[in-house]
Amino acid sequence: MRFTGLALAFWGSLCTASPVDAAGRCTYDAVLRDAAELALSVAARCEGVAEKGFSAGRGVPMDAFEDLQRDASGETVSYRIRLGELAKRGSGADVAQRVGDMVVTTLPIWLLQPEDADARVELKLRAEDGLDFAVNLTAKDGRYLLSPEDIAYGGYAAFGRFTRERIAVGDGAIDIAHTPGSMPMDAAEVKQAVGEAAAEIARFYGRFPVKRLLVLALPGGPRSGMEFGRVRGGGGATMMLRFGTLSRAADLRREWVLVHEMSHVGGPFVTPRGFWLMEGMATYVEPVVRTRAGWYAPEELWREFARDMARGVDALTRESLNAVTRRGVYWGGALFMLLADLDIRERSKGRASLETCLRAVLAVGGDTTQRWTKERVFQVCDAATGTGTMRRLADAYVERSGELDIAALWRDLGVDVEDGQMRFDDTAPRAALRRAITSGPAVN
Numbered sequence: 001m002r003f004t005g006l007a008l009a010f011w012g013s014l015c016t017a018s019p020v021d022a023a024g025r026c027t028y029d030a031v032l033r034d035a036a037e038l039a040l041s042v043a044a045r046c047e048g049v050a051e052k053g054f055s056a057g058r059g060v061p062m063d064a065f066e067d068l069q070r071d072a073s074g075e076t077v078s079y080r081i082r083l084g085e086l087a088k089r090g091s092g093a094d095v096a097q098r099v100g101d102m103v104v105t106t107l108p109i110w111l112l113q114p115e116d117a118d119a120r121v122e123l124k125l126r127a128e129d130g131l132d133f134a135v136n137l138t139a140k141d142g143r144y145l146l147s148p149e150d151i152a153y154g155g156y157a158a159f160g161r162f163t164r165e166r167i168a169v170g171d172g173a174i175d176i177a178h179t180p181g182s183m184p185m186d187a188a189e190v191k192q193a194v195g196e197a198a199a200e201i202a203r204f205y206g207r208f209p210v211k212r213l214l215v216l217a218l219p220g221g222p223r224s225g226m227e228f229g230r231v232r233g234g235g236g237a238t239m240m241l242r243f244g245t246l247s248r249a250a251d252l253r254r255e256w257v258l259v260h261e262m263s264h265v266g267g268p269f270v271t272p273r274g275f276w277l278m279e280g281m282a283t284y285v286e287p288v289v290r291t292r293a294g295w296y297a298p299e300e301l302w303r304e305f306a307r308d309m310a311r312g313v314d315a316l317t318r319e320s321l322n323a324v325t326r327r328g329v330y331w332g333g334a335l336f337m338l339l340a341d342l343d344i345r346e347r348s349k350g351r352a353s354l355e356t357c358l359r360a361v362l363a364v365g366g367d368t369t370q371r372w373t374k375e376r377v378f379q380v381c382d383a384a385t386g387t388g389t390m391r392r393l394a395d396a397y398v399e400r401s402g403e404l405d406i407a408a409l410w411r412d413l414g415v416d417v418e419d420g421q422m423r424f425d426d427t428a429p430r431a432a433l434r435r436a437i438t439s440g441p442a443v444n
């Protein structure tokens with residue numbers, strides 16, 4: 001049940017319960033048993049909910065829920081999931097992936113969600129048979145607190161037997177769960193790679209974006225560098241990283257994946273139709289951060305931007321960002337961020353930049369654990385910079401397509417790529433802006 005302002009005042013005068021307390025409450029008890037099966041037994045009961053029943057998230061294989069029992073009233077449900085069996089299907093870590101004695105899965109796979117979106121979920125989780133689990137959820141009185149939406153967007157979790165490492169970042173921490181011996185990078189190297197990427201992201205945002213991040217370090221195929229990474233934030237920030245088995249820590253500075261994923265931790269999940277904004281932000285921020293760290297040369301960054309943003313032009317000038325798919329999500333979004341960064345710097349006369357905007361979003365809680373609309377991002381950003389940049393660019397390119405002279409953009413920045421060779425023209429009208437973007441430090 002949702003209260004209008006009037007009903008809320010009336011309710012408040014009748015009893016001392018806050019509207020939060022008035023929402024239904026669902027208690028879940030989950031137990032992990034059996035080292036071979038890694039079986040999770042879950043029992044849930046909802047009381048005082050407006051809508052009865054439980055459902056699985058989108059894409060969740062329903063046949064994974066064994067011994068599924070619901071009572072007729074829709075208040076209780078119990079089931080068992082054998083994570084070991086689920087991992088055999090080879091669907092990857094967003095469903096279940098086994099590495100040695102550890103299975104990595106995500107919250108919506110092992111928790112059915114209450115139908116009542118306003119319900120408070122309290123989860124008690126324990127492990128028997130010498131097994132362990134790693135989640136990043138907020139606990140109170142021995143129970144993890146979640147909303148049904150947190151479950152839907154829910155983070156990665158590790159179950160079974162694995163090793164934990166901790167890196168202190170500012171006044172927070174990054175916990176890493178991994179299985180030693182599954183890849184040549186030892187714990188010290190994994191910590192080094194994750195820790196130095198986190199430190200650079202902290203420099204960009206002014207602080208590490210979250211108090212706690214859980215990283216699941218998995219081995220990928222026989223290649224160098226990071227094979228894949230993904231951030232999921234429902235209930236708490238988590239990151240799954242699949243390291244190529246030939247990787248060493250130093251290789252990871254030379255490629256984009258780790259810093260790209262770390263930058264996602266610093267922004268909210270934007271919905272609906274917000275992938276271009278999230279991916280555009282990370283695609284733009286990552287090479288900027290690596291260049292400021294000295295891991296990437298300014299010439300490499302501008303060559304990459306000039307080459308790859310060409311694939312994003314249609315997203316702005318033909319499709320509109322809201323309608324964009326595939327490469328346009330990344331490079332159309334990144335082009336939007338470059339235009340925003342330049343405009344903010346120019347209109348503020350160098351007092352603000354895109355960082356001012358992204359830091360402001362983070363300052364009011366907009367990290368990866370939160371769901372925001374695009375409008376909210378634009379408003380917070382524009383309030384921080386005072387330039388109105390996001391509103392103007394959104395009007396031009398988000399709902400409908402607009403005009404953009406990309407050749408003039410590169411010419412004005414003094415970016416000239418011919419036969420793959422990068423040549424800077426420092427006499428170009430916006431050359432100082434180009435240098436300011438890569439030299440840092442933050443201008444606010």
Ligand SMILES: [Zn+2]
Nearest residue numbers: 260264279282
């Ligand atoms: Zn991304």
